[in-house]
Amino acid sequence: MTAYDDALDADARWMTEIKRAFPSQRAGDVRYTALAHGEPGTALRRAYDDFKAAQEAWKAEMAV
Numbered sequence: 001m002t003a004y005d006d007a008l009d010a011d012a013r014w015m016t017e018i019k020r021a022f023p024s025q026r027a028g029d030v031r032y033t034a035l036a037h038g039e040p041g042t043a044l045r046r047a048y049d050d051f052k053a054a055q056e057a058w059k060a061e062m063a064v
Contacts, residue, residue: 003061010054017047
């Protein structure tokens with residue numbers, strides 16, 4: 001699995017958590033707001049942090 005694949009998987013997990021946290025809102029819109037980052041200690045925050053880490057790993061891989 002590549003860093004790109006990891007980033008895609010992390011993105012999907014984060015979107016799942018956004019949908020779970022904001023079921024009556026459009027997840028695709030919420031993701032671009034601070035609400036989508038979640039509060040510390042929540043599943044949403046963990047998913048966001050995982051996504052950001054995977055995204056950074058992908059960017060680093062692309063720079064090589």
